[in-house]
Amino acid sequence: MNNFEIRTGLKDRHHRQLIQILTQTKHLDGALLFGSRAIGTYKDSSDIDIALEGNDLGINDLASVIDQLDQTTIPYKVDVLIKHQIENPDLIDHIEKHGIRLL
Numbered sequence: 001m002n003n004f005e006i007r008t009g010l011k012d013r014h015h016r017q018l019i020q021i022l023t024q025t026k027h028l029d030g031a032l033l034f035g036s037r038a039i040g041t042y043k044d045s046s047d048i049d050i051a052l053e054g055n056d057l058g059i060n061d062l063a064s065v066i067d068q069l070d071q072t073t074i075p076y077k078v079d080v081l082i083k084h085q086i087e088n089p090d091l092i093d094h095i096e097k098h099g100i101r102l103l
Helices: 003-006 014-022 059-069 088-099
Strands: 030-034 048-053 076-083
Touching: 003 014, 014 048, 014 059, 030 088, 048 059, 059 076
Parallel strands: 048 076
Antiparallel strands: 030 048
């Protein structure tokens, strides 16, 4: 078990699948894991929350990431947001303070 798995509860193979999809995403400048898996309060059934960074990211990029994630063996629901489109200042603050950089 590696440090990322201990901290987030995500197995290394699932982490690698996330990274593989994210690195192939056009217009992506970075990605942050946030929510319970980032702050260590996750449960076995907790979802995965990811905020995508990139000023040129759009709905097609988001749809592509979601579609690719649906085809993985990751056994958790994955919620993906485009960070610059988030309107909730508390959520933005949480992501910036507690987010774990994936890319």
